[in-house]
Amino acid sequence: MNEENKTNLENTSNNNEVLSNGGVSEVDHNQNDDNINNIPLNEMEAPGTTLGVNPPSENVEVNLNNNSSGDNSLNQKNNKKKIIIIVSVVVGVIILAIIAMFVYIKVVFDAGKYLDEKINEFTTNVNETFASLNLSNENQTYRYSGSLTPNTNIEGLTSINDATFNFDLMYDANILDLNFDIMKNSESIFDGELYLDSNRFYINSADLYPSPIYAEVDANVGDVQASVEELTRVFGQLNYLVINFVDYFGEALKEAEVNTKINGLTASYTYVVNDENKEAFVSKFNELVENDAQFQEAINALNAEVVMDTDTLENFAIEVVVKIPSSDVKSFNFVTEEDNIIQGEELDNGVFRVTFEDAVIDITTNDNDTNITWQIDDSTNLDVTYNSENGTINGSITSDTSKLDMNMASVGDNEYSYNIILNDTTQDVNAEVNLTIKDEDNKMTGSGDITIEANSENLGFDFTLTVEYLSDPVEEKTFSGAVLADTLTDEQTETISNNLSNILTILIPDLEEYFLLPQLNEARGNTLALEANSVITSAQAYYLSAGLMNDNIGFPSNPGETRCITVAELINGGYSDLDPNEYSGKVVVKKGTSFYENQYFYSVYLQKGNELMVIGAGSNVSDIYLETPTQNMEVTSSDVIEYDPTIFNQYMICS
Secondary structure, rough: OOHHHHHHHHHOOOOHHHHHOOOOOOOOHHHHHHHHHHHOOHHHHOOOOOOOOOOOHHHHHHHHHOOOOHHHHHHHHHHHHHHHHHHHHHHHHHHHHHHHHHHHHHHHHHOOOOOHHHHHHHHHHHHHHHOOOOOOOOOOEEEEEEEEEEEOOOOOOOHHEEEEEEEEEEEEOOOOOOOOOOEEEEEEEEEEEEEEEOOOOEEOOOOOOOOEEEEEOOOOOOOHHHHHHHHHHHHHHHHHHHHHHHHHHHHOOOOOOEEEEEEOEEEEEEEEOOOOOOHHHHHHHHHHHHHHHHHHHHHHOOOOOOOOOOOOOOOOOEEEEEEEOOHHHHHHEEOOOOOOEEEEEOOOEEEEEEEOOOOOOEEEOOOOOOEEEEEEOOEEEEEEEOOOOOOOOOEEEEOOOOEEEEEEEEEOOOEEEEEEEOOOOOOOEEEEEEEEEEEEEOEEEEEEEEEEEEEEEEEEEEEEEEEEEEEOOOOOOOOOOOOEHHHHHHHHHHHHHHHHHHHHHHHOOOOOHHHHHHHHHHHHHHHHHHHHHHHHHHHHHHHHHHHOOOOOOOOOOOOEEEEEEEHHHHOOOOOOOOOOEEEEEEEEEOOOHHHHHHEEEEEEEEEEEOOOOEEEEEEEEEOOOOOOOOOOOOOOOHHHHEEOOOHHHHHOOOO
């Protein structure tokens, strides 16, 4: 122990005696001295405190101040020395921290390094995206199975609410096998199988015909699977093209003017392609592209071309401003000599706005939610919110005439729920889809419902679906006693038709009343309307031709005058090719009056058997001064009514 420290320790011992004599604290002096002597220097207390005891009270400080001036002077010098050392250390640490921070910023916040980092991030994201689109599977057999249960309030169709459609489809490169079953009130009303190989297509259902029926085909079942594989291959090529295009562009960009500027707590990265470095930029990019055989193969397969030309490439500049130390983007800008291509900036309200052409996209982040709004045009707006914590996506696309609402949420491990609602504001139409999907190894299951509602009527389906990838091929089958479809007799065809009709009748008892007959009548009505118009045309031809020979049998001469000709006369005169045994009636033509003196108005009365008829329809107009009279109004199916002899008989003959 040096003399200075020894003196301090003695002073401390004397102070302890004062404490004892003052009644403030009782300390054994000898023991205290021994303890002091055993205290290492590095365990000594801070200046102004005694070693090995608690800090003194105010009374103690008074006693200490009463020590000799020499002792106090020595303590003050030691205390100042210790303070200087501590301050020096602190200042040194601060300086070193500043230097370290400066070096860190210079190293980490660098335009070249930033470019590499963003390209790597982009590559990772693109690979993950395309991986999710991979439709191929090492197994060669696919299986789709599930059920459909209808639900409707449409009159005449409500009976299908008691039905369930079950299906089980398997296919591989050689065979497609579909089994189906229609249940009504828990009983099977139609069970069958469709089987397709490279040579034949089979329909096997005892409910339809006792024997299987087949047709010779030249099909390749593997076309479906081949299409899936081809689509997967195209996705793979696109994946490679996208990530490598960006990579090669980034490498070429390093040949440009690259600068980093630190301004406070922001770093600005600029990449400028100008006349001085454009050739190097283009040369580097083209070199990387041309030397990548896989890149060239993908380009050729997609009938694309990726090449840069110094003469046509505009000078451009890219600027990115990031925050320090987070590296969050504060703004970015991509400009050419002619246009401001795309730019983005952080607004004061925490919104990041991206602008390109006339589009403005606002991105707002709040905790785990990221909201995107895009005014696509004057009438269409996109609003989507994504929650990173639970993976939920909610959004809508709204226009002047419709609104589409979308929702996707995670409901479990590898299990998602989808909801889509479409409303047409110009019509009373609403479509809704609800879907839950669970993805497992080599298997995906889903369930949901689809509903379409229009004018208070709705039609929907509850469904289940399972998709599996199997390692075993589809079972090859033979169908003994199968009948070639081309050899079916009329009797066999009628049997099949009757069985099918019976199945439909069980499934939808009101099918004929509400759907088949109205459609049939509408078709027949359209036919008779066309024939009525042809009769008017025939009458026009007759009056035009007859008037050339005799004005008394041609078009009416006086305003308000009418003339009439029967359908039978038109047929007999060769003006109409209608069957006289099926059709009868007449056409009346009237000359207009006043303003319409030069126009003719037609009314047709036409009957087809004892089925349908047209009464006084048409009121067609033709101009006498035209070489060929024209029809301005036509008979439509709405003019056709059911035959009523009490109404029609009075119009059959010209009076």
